[in-house]
Amino acid sequence: MNFIISVFSESWNLLLEASVYILFGILVGGLLKVFLSPATVARHLGEGRFTSVFKAAILGIPIPLCSCGVLPAAVSLKKQGANSGATTAFLISTPESGADSIAITYALMDPIMTVARPVAAFFTAITAGLTENLLHAPGHGKNQVTADLSCTVDGCCDGIDCPPEVHKHHHSFAEKLGAGLRFALSDLWGDMACWFLLGVILGGFITVLVPEELMIMYLGGGLLSMLVMLAVGIPLYICATASTPIAAALILKGVSPGAVLVFLLVGPATNVTSLTVLFGILGKRATAIYLTTIALFSVGFGLILDQVYMGFGLSAQAVAGQASEMIPYSARLAGAAILLILSVKPLYLGLKSFFIKTSHDHHHHSDEASPASPLSPFKTPECRSST
Template identity: 70%
Template sequence: MEIIFSIFKESWHLLLEASVYILFGMLVGGLLKVFLNPSFVADHLGKGRFGPVVKAALFGIPIPLCSCGVLPAAASLKKQGANNGATTAFLISTPESGVDSMAITYALLDPIMTVARPVSAFVTAVAAGISENILQSQKEDDWERVIDRSCPVDNCCDGNGCPPEEHVAHHSFTEKLWSGLKFAVDDLWGDLAGWFFAGLLFAGVIAAIIPQELMSNYLGGGLHSMLIMLLVGIPMYICATASTPVAAALILKGVSPGAALVFLLVGPATNVTSLSVLFGLLGKRATAIYLFMLSLFAVISGLLLDMIYESFGIQASAIAGQAGEVIPYWLQLAGALIVIVLSLKPLYLFFKRVCAQKTAAGRISPEGDASYNSPAGNLENKCRAPS
């Protein structure tokens, strides 16, 4: 019982530190959705080996999407004319970083890691994108791009049948702001909440149970620490926001900041599901380039970050960061309560979705008989949503 209390105590402490920054990240993410014109973005990610790659990497850094959530956005950009290199850069920089994860990194870690994370994501994305364009064996298709000019607020028009000056005047600033906030709460946080709280509990387990000596001995620095983090992070499904409290707990237990950075880079950018989708979207060669360059630059970034900390004699600090000094406790508490309230519906839907998947799996026998009754099938009554 004491261990359970300790786990929840550590998780609650992390939530307090991160809550205000989560709300800030949600706000910025919602505003990006409404005020950033998708047709303008697509126009800058077309032909060319270098320019579109750099633009795609820069564009992806502030957008808060996970490794699976970024796939439809990247597919849309590719259909609108973005080349493989630009698509690859966007696929790397977007899930590795975001305004929400950068804000939480500032809250839970330290300023050095806050800067190192998006910079490493940008460099990795550019290197992978340029490599993809240089090594591309086939000429780019010269299809005509179909730009999505539909209204980002409520799709009131497709943007093609009315002049631009009339199109932008369809909605007031207040309507756009409300639409952005609604998107942030319903869609953005709706996708992230379940995984964030799972990561929060996992971080609490690490902080409360795992001995510090174990982490510092095996993951205290060096190439072997980076390679272990690669093996852990690549197949795992975890978003950039959820990975941050886990990294904070790891650093508290003695993991080097470089090894933690490797986890922060490869964890959100890859998982088994997203890699299989990439195989169909970009092809086998492009997926191999994506994974190789991501792993290579994640390890290089981790080694360089450890060198920076060591050369300046800086102790990697988690939790005792800027949030505790800048944000008063009452504001942290208010932010945590708001985050919890906003998470009630997403967590319910998350639990319902997980249970539904287990129930569906339990209905299918190993021989393909849908009438097979496994123990997992007994979850049906528990998982069914109340009518």
């Protein structure tokens, strides 16, 4: 019982530290959805080896989509004419960063890590995108993009029969603001709530269970630490926001900031499901470039980051979470309460979906095992990636 109380206590502390910042992050994400739709931006990503990649990388930084959530957006960009380099850059910078994950990194860690995370994501995305476009130059003229100009507020028009200059008078700023807030607090948080709370609980487990000496011994810095984190992060599915409480717990246990950065970059950008879909969207070469660039740059930036902390004589362990102390306890408590209230519906739907899937799987296997049973009308459920 003491163990459970300790885990709950550590998880609760992580939630308190992150609450106000993550609320701010998801609100920014909701406004980006209304005022800066990725589909609308697609028209900028079709032509040019260099400018399209730069635009895709920079636009991906604030958009809060995880590694599986970014896939439909990338498919949309590709179908609308975005070249492979721009699509690759968007696929890297978007899940590795985001307004929400930047805010929570500042809350749970420190300003250096907060800056290092999007900077590393940006340069990784630029390199992968340019490499893809230099090896396979995008077409000129034939890849002209047709932007999706449909209304992001309430779908009132498609932007074709109703041109943008006409549609801009349909909704006031207040209506757009309201639509962005509704999206942030329902859809956006709904997509990440289960994963984030799981990350908070895992962070609590790590804080209570894992011996500090073990972490320092194997993950205290150096190339081996980076490679271990690389091996852990590549197959793992975890979104940028959910990975942050785990990373904060690792920092507090003595893991080097560079090794934690590798985890923060690789975990959200790669997993078995997303790599499989990438293979279908972009092909073998682009997928290989994607994975190789992420691996090399995450390790490289991890080694550089360790040197930065050493050079300034800073301890990531000592300064972790100091930003949250600037927020009054009452505000942190209110933020945590709001997040938990907003999480009730997503948690209920997530658990319901899990149990239904488990029940279907059980019945399916039972039918297969029974020689007298008729052929099951259900096919084996496909693995579906959660956003």
